[in-house]
Amino acid sequence: MWVDERERTTLAVRATRNSLQPRLAGDEHIVLYSQGGYKDNPRSAWKLGHFYLTSERLIFLVLAGVVFEAPLSDMKTIAVEQARFALGKWKDVIAIAYRRPTTRAASKVQIIMRDLEVWRKKLLEMTSQGIDQETLGRVMQELDWQGRGIVSHLWEARHATIDELAELMGAPTHMDVLLKIRGDINPTAERIAGSPILAFRRSGVDPLTGEKVPFSWWVIGAARAAAEARTGVLVDVFDEGDRIDVVAELVGVREEDLVLTVARDTLTLHAEGPEGKYHEEIVLPAEVRVDTLTRTYTNNVLAVSLEKLV
DSSP states (O other), X not given: OBTTHHHHHHHHHHHTTTTTOOOOOTTOOEEEEEEEEEESSTTXXXXXXXXXXXXXXXXXXXXXXXXXXXXXXXXXXXXXXXXXXXXXXEEEEEEEEEEOTTTOOEEEEEEEESSHHHHHHHHHHHTTOSOOHHXXXXXXXXXXXXXXXXXXXXXXXXXXXXXXXXXXXTOSSHHHHHHHIIIIIHHHHHHHHSSOSEEEEEEEEOTTTOOEEEEEEEEBTTBOOXXXXXXXXXXXXXXXXXXXXXXXXXXXXXXXXXXXXXXXXXXXXXXXXXXXXXXXXXXXXXXXXXGGOEEXXXXXXXEEEEEBOO
């Protein structure tokens, strides 16, 4: 589990549940939580309180109630800029331009919290910003033929399952597709565009057909699909017949800090990095031979392969 961010978020949400947790509608769920500061006027003072990013809204609450909320669909731009914060020190803040839900007037707020970059990336992902055809072209110029094929197909088709992408790139396993997306395409997009361009959705709606699309990959910006909470270590396990492959995305962890242990049918990941501590016990679909473990670690993506115990 994600001991630092996920546990801190869960405990903080529980601690404020009675007085501060916002009321959620229907399938709405909390994606991120943090204490932080809010400002809606350059001349006003910073207000300190609690931020909730849900699958539908950004909300800022204090003990007296809701100070600010805006639907994600009303957010126009999200950027990092400098502003004076505590003791007059200049700090990076997230500036959000949006339309007020009631008057539709253009407005702007500044927010600051711990893990600012995590919030920026998640807001960009969930508001489907950060990619257009010109930027997409610059990203594709940096990719190999497989990466270009995946991005081009998703841009035109709007979504695709991992089986479709594996067939498209001639990949023998799902792990090859995930390594291409998480280890090559998205890191290249983050370097050029400032955010990932491909996202996995457990459920989304095709904006042209209205069709509900389960378990597919999308280009961020090509469709406004319902956002999924993404907390903890993102792990995929594949049974490949005579072996088991595991792919895990570990943000902010150096390879030398990563410790792997295997016991029968359990793979344990443990690491400590600048953004927190990871400890994940992954139950494998079969017992494996401990001495056959091989691993690679590129762009914060760990790939592990283990032979099954016959």
